[in-house]
Amino acid sequence: MRAASLETGLKVVTEVVDPRDVELVAEYADCLQIGSRNMQNYPLLNEVGQSPKPALLKRGLSASYKEFLLAAEYIMAQGNEQVILCERGIRGLTNELRFTLDLNAVPYLKQRTHLPVIVDPSHGTGSARLVPAMSLAAIACGADGIIVETHYSPADSISDAAQTISTVEFAELMKDIAAVAEAVGRKAHSPVVR
Amino acid sequence: MRAASLETGLKVVTEVVDPRDVELVAEYADCLQIGSRNMQNYPLLNEVGQSPKPALLKRGLSASYKEFLLAAEYIMAQGNEQVILCERGIRGLTNELRFTLDLNAVPYLKQRTHLPVIVDPSHGTGSARLVPAMSLAAIACGADGIIVETHYSPADSISDAAQTISTVEFAELMKDIAAVAEAVGRKAHSPVVR
């Protein structure tokens, strides 16, 4: 990934799951992702809080907004104030989709914290067919960005194929996002690789 | 309401809860609303299905998409094919907001039915401060309309004050909606009173 990043100029976000790996991962990644299942893994939050690299904190599958904000505080209390909050879908009441994307979280969090709030519509829907629509919704309600799984041939993707959009759809989506971002008085920026 | 409607030209949508009232209500209302708590009230669905007036069917608080679509089918099976589906928030996992607005429902339902799908961000958030953002999100992900509580002085509203926006905010919101609607290739229309 590091080599690909150097060649393309794209930034690298990668997940870290073990507090013992934080230092090493931080050498190579531009941003440290803490996954949903580790949102309340305090030793991990603690180590990431001492890293000079920004943290991307994903909301737990059934975490309240308060628990989410407290987990971010936990990182910041260690000195790392570069925390990005990411809504990625909660456990819902039906099994027709893997998760229920909770966009209420976006304006709710934005009104209570200065931290950037982004949205993961890939995990938040579990379905590639819903990703473009929910990406636009995320931007429209104030998200500072989205994190989307894309692959030149989703069917050949080795993980999460069902929720991955093609690079062609991605390019199309970027155009639509730019239009919605402008409609709500914001500007779209270039993507980061992950 | 009928008098106000005649004077202003605004259409009237009103809730009906008793199958015995459907005929009478249909004489005065332009559209019959079936509330969340009655989504599976089959005698009521049955009567509304025999009415010449359109039905606005709100999703049950923990109804699956399939149950929602089947309730609509139940109305249509009686001959009334003018059914509007309305996502209005589901019971969530946290108590920080009254409900979790499930916008995944919008593209999911739009891909499976020709019926119009609208969104109620007032009930779906329970908080006036979130209504504008979530209204825009609803339009961005493909909703055919929104149903919003507004009052010239929300604090004096006799019900649901916490989720009611002012008429000034409403006018502002209508402009923002027009911009987002245009960005996603749709056109905004004039409001209906309720």
Add this chain to the structure above:
Amino acid sequence: MRAASLETGLKVVTEVVDPRDVELVAEYADCLQIGSRNMQNYPLLNEVGQSPKPALLKRGLSASYKEFLLAAEYIMAQGNEQVILCERGIRGLTNELRFTLDLNAVPYLKQRTHLPVIVDPSHGTGSARLVPAMSLAAIACGADGIIVETHYSPADSISDAAQTISTVEFAELMKDIAAVAEAVGRKAHSPVVR
């Protein structure tokens, strides 16, 4: 059912879904059941509240305890104080079982109301294999009774076969219930048909 009841001496509980049917059903049934999907069907609660027959009120699929108690109050406010509360499972977070039986409801409700509280482990688990264990749990935590689906040949049952126990299992279960009821200082009574 009425004929079977007269012949066997078993009492009849039957569901009523339409307010217009309450009077007729009350002529033949010993107890009027209000299903989960109608827990907040106020015209129905109203009619049942004016009936001389006891009401068996099932908790809504995502109803809070307070909403459940208020629905019971609604019936009682019309004069019918014979209301039985029934916990029957709520929408859960996983799809491995149809519902999550919420037995916390039993002691919670018993501490707040004088009304009898019973449990439906058939709907509350959706799985015949879990019915005996959960029936015993219901009695152990203070339920005043259970409502169980049984059939001499569950596989041939025309509805809810997956959650129906055989009459042989039922007889076995009644013995186990008697033992648990005695262990918690209560006495088991004979069944009512439904």
Add this chain to the structure above:
Amino acid sequence: MRAASLETGLKVVTEVVDPRDVELVAEYADCLQIGSRNMQNYPLLNEVGQSPKPALLKRGLSASYKEFLLAAEYIMAQGNEQVILCERGIRGLTNELRFTLDLNAVPYLKQRTHLPVIVDPSHGTGSARLVPAMSLAAIACGADGIIVETHYSPADSISDAAQTISTVEFAELMKDIAAVAEAVGRKAHSPVVR
């Protein structure tokens, strides 16, 4: 705790949250608890899987039964086959209790694994008044044990006071448990301290 254990002969169960602490904690504790928020903390599961001490694995707040069993498998795959599963309440739909104790989990898991299944009615209800009833329910539906918070003066307890029963209530409960255990053909054993 170790000193208290030596003096009284009671066994010690304690929580471990950091993979780097497993070895040290295992020297002093008789059993390593993995909390709900760490159910899918794989580096931690990995270390505990290499420990000679038994593991008490608490179910995640919104984990499915399958995810719960897979987390146990993860520990066992490292060689530690002494895993105890603990149901401790899931995020529910109402806010009247902190959690919804999911006793369906007990017979469901017992029918799918040979691992012991215990229940935590203190966290699973969040309310001391419900703990005795739900402890009995847990035993009645087949739990192999319960884990209960008790204090000689709950009001003075430094954590979780609202869900802690007094030692007097605990002694009473142990008697009731013995009676229910016998009614369902099992035998109650002596407590372990934690």
